[in-house]
Amino acid sequence: MVLEELKNTFSKEILGSEARNERRVTLFIDPAALVPMSEHLFKELGFRFIIASALHTRKGFEIYYHFSYDNTGLILNLHVTLDQVKPEVESLSNMFEATNWIEREMHELFGINFLNHPNLEQLLSEGNWAMGEYPYRKTFKSKGEAQT
Numbered sequence: 001m002v003l004e005e006l007k008n009t010f011s012k013e014i015l016g017s018e019a020r021n022e023r024r025v026t027l028f029i030d031p032a033a034l035v036p037m038s039e040h041l042f043k044e045l046g047f048r049f050i051i052a053s054a055l056h057t058r059k060g061f062e063i064y065y066h067f068s069y070d071n072t073g074l075i076l077n078l079h080v081t082l083d084q085v086k087p088e089v090e091s092l093s094n095m096f097e098a099t100n101w102i103e104r105e106m107h108e109l110f111g112i113n114f115l116n117h118p119n120l121e122q123l124l125s126e127g128n129w130a131m132g133e134y135p136y137r138k139t140f141k142s143k144g145e146a147q148t
Contacts, residue, residue, distance in 0.1 A: 002045055002069060002076075010037055026064070026077040031089045034065070034080055038092055041067050047076065049096040054106045056138045061087040061112055088113035109136040 003025060007014055013033030018026045029037060041047035050066040061082040068075055082089055091114035092099040103114040104123040111134035114120060122131075 002072075002074065005045070006037070006040075009040065013037065023073050024075050024077075026079050028079045028081075031080040031082060034078065035090045035092065035095070037078060038065065038067075039095060041076070041078075042095065045069070046071070049092070049098055050075075052092075052099060052102050052106070054110055054112065054136075056110060056136060058140050060084050061110055063089065063106070063112070065092070082112060086113075087111065088115055090115045091117035093117050108134070110134050111137060 003017075006027065007017075010029070010033060013030045013036075014027050015030060016028040018028070020026070027037075038049070042049065047067040047069050050068050052063055052065045054061060054063045056062075059081050061084070063080050063082070065078040065080075066075060067078070080089055087110065089112070091103055093103055093114070094116060100117075100119070101123060103112075103117055104120055106112050107114060107117075107120050108123060111132075
């Protein structure tokens with residue numbers, strides 16, 4: 001099975017897993033493992049990159065990279081959690097052209113730095129908000145305070 005092979009190959013980099021059902025699985029991984037694991041999924045196992053999505057939580061900046069194994073219909077999500085203060089992760093845009101715009105969008109909306117991205121120029125914000133402001137970043141209050 002594909003998941004067993006991944007867990008054997010990347011045992012130290014996989015921090016946990018969650019199966020929504022037999023065809024929808026999330027692997028929680030060390031951000032440093034994103035590029036080698038994505039490359040392995042694509043080149044060795046035949047997965048196809050679909051899209052990536054991000055959110056800002058109390059844990060940090062979370063990114064889900066969605067891959068499809070079309071032979072079986074398995075959707076595999078690689079989940080990384082990035083630092084609250086300095087969120088950065090290696091870019092996948094040098095491997096998957098489809099990640100170029102979504103990484104640029106996440107950079108503008110959340111302030112996530114995608115290392116070695118070929119072009120992190122503005123995509124959405126021209127005239128919409130000031131440079132260095134990230135509209136999807138949240139300010140978290142302590143647990144006893146009301147959220148605004």
